[in-house]
Amino acid sequence: MMAFYDYLEIEKKWQNLWESKNNFHGVDFSEKEKYYMLVMFPYPSGRLHMGHVRNYSIGDVIARFKRMQGYNVLHPIGFDAFGLPAENAAIKHGTPPKDWTINNMEEMEKQLKSLGISYDWEREVKTCLPDYYKWTQWMFLQMYKNGLAYKKKSFVNWCPSCQTVLANEQVVNGKCERCGTDVGKKNLEQWYFKITDYADRLLKDIEKLKGWPDKVKTMQENWIGKSEGAQIQFGIEGREERITIFTTRPDTIFGVTYVVLAPEHPLVKELVKGTEYENSVNEFVQKMQFMNEIARTSSETEKEGVFTGAYAINPLNNERIPIWIANYVLMDYGTGAVMAVPAHD
Template sequence: MKEGYNFKKVEKKWQKIWEEKEVFLSCEDSQKPKYYCLEMYPYPSGAIHMGQVRNYTIGDVISRYKMMKGFNVLHPIGWDALGMPAENAAITQGVHPQEWTLRNIAHMRSQLKRIGFSYDWSREVNTCLPEYYKWNQWIFLKMLERDFAYRKKSKVNWCPQCQTVLANEQVIGERCWRCESLVRLKDMEQWFLKITDYAEELISGHDLLEKWPEHVLLMQKNWIGKSTGAYITFPVPGTPLGIDVFTTRIDTIYGATFLALSPEHPLSKELIADSRYRGKLQKWIDKNIENLSFRKEPGEVEKEGIDTGKKVINPFSGEAIPVWISNYVLMEYGTGAIMAVPAHDQRDFEFAKKYSLPIKVVIVPEGESPPGEPEESFEDYG
């Protein structure tokens, strides 16, 4: 009987040749045009899973295609190896985190090599080794020297089981995606980087990104968060207090019919201190601070609010307008307080309709007259 095709034997033969001939080695002084292909580094959990195989196969196809087109391809691989998961797994296994991690890396490396991906293994990266993370530390210290890094308290999603902070995407049904423990909000002092100090450079850099999908560029620009606008202080009558807001639409200020604060705003508690409804107001604030849905984007939650009973003065019109506390205003955005212009902001419009607050039109489309009762906000410039 004729012997069938021996995949393992043939693969082993050619993989040995590729390694000996350094077929996938990227040379720095090559005269060929350069091409860089990077897939997300795997976390060394113990074994490569099929999702990773799929992802790395796509990168491998692209890299091999570019090689055949005459490019000097840099196709690196590495291990995203630091973090609490390694510590927790090591505790469960009863071994040192370093031993557990390096053992997993050795096993997964052998798996990737047997698959035959076109990696330049001379550039293998391991984020848990000092020769890698010393450069992270060096970069951070440079940021600190230039006053680019700072500390402040902020609320985080905290998993009590994993003893670590979770991104919003890692909280599923108010539970940790990994261990399914109930996640709670926790005040934690942490490091931040002043990305907005470089907003102009980051935005202009998008002009150099040719052939990038428009929706990806838009996501990046929104993340950078460059805003051109003005800070305005609304005085609280009879007190030395003033509430600062940031707005990109100063032209709509005559249409402001209320002010809204985040439940986390430092003035939220101060404004209700002398209210006879203080207990009710404080209970509402506490509930919304603890509510996990509060961490979602403003458009993803049902808008709720409560009237503080206080008023502020519009510094342009002199009109007194009420101060509300609402869950659709986030402390992370601007100053944590907004001047609400229902006729010209859809979120403000929806909130005003729900609580029967005034809607004052101050801008209309060119050639039109102000409507009696608008059915939606008009957000253009008119």
């Protein structure tokens, strides 16, 4: 029995053999049943760590198992190399982003190959190179020409240290998961894809995701975020503007006792300007800048609100009802304004 496992010699021997025989190449035209094994591409903002090893070794086990079952497996690898994490790392190290990114990719390739993971290196993708991003640009132009890509201003999570927009999942306890800086809101003009045109199809196709955890499928449904309802316009006492609210229960309009605006709603500052409510409302708006949407809409979060001093008019019964702002109303949902019917909530 071998007393010492010389992994450098033994593993290199087999890795060289696999490479010489091109064992992991996904054949373009094969009579075998196809299997596509895709793992998340790493950001080349540094070197590989044990989190990468855990993720990619699991994917490798599946790819090898499927080959043993007789499948024609396509198991590609690449680098998500065209984003702000790599640029921020380059700034931190005082190195041009291109040099930093290319050097990291070369080093990570060596690390991945030393692990012996069964990638088809002929299918390697580097998203920062023209042979890849020319196609993403082409796809964007097709969507733009067909009205599926558009620009608008919206409040986003903003990390002042990383100088970048963050997804809700990247904000942990009000701080940037990468650098720990307090995250606020910033009103930026940005590009959007009009997925709403495909909401029904996207929701229906979730049923085709066999084997996916229910939790993940629910997250996808929430991300698509389709709601069916009606838009109703409420007048504002003493003003010409109107508040358009979205509701899934227009039948309850006679029970409305107040209207709620998102703190980021463009009407908020106008309603309180020069009034006794201006300071308290602005303080509440500022507080909401450091609270992400997940926390604001959580069932565990206490509902908070501030009266604006203004009143809306119910369009059906002309009843005068107060206008509030609250943490649980989001600017990105519906119109950023809802009607409150406490008896039905």
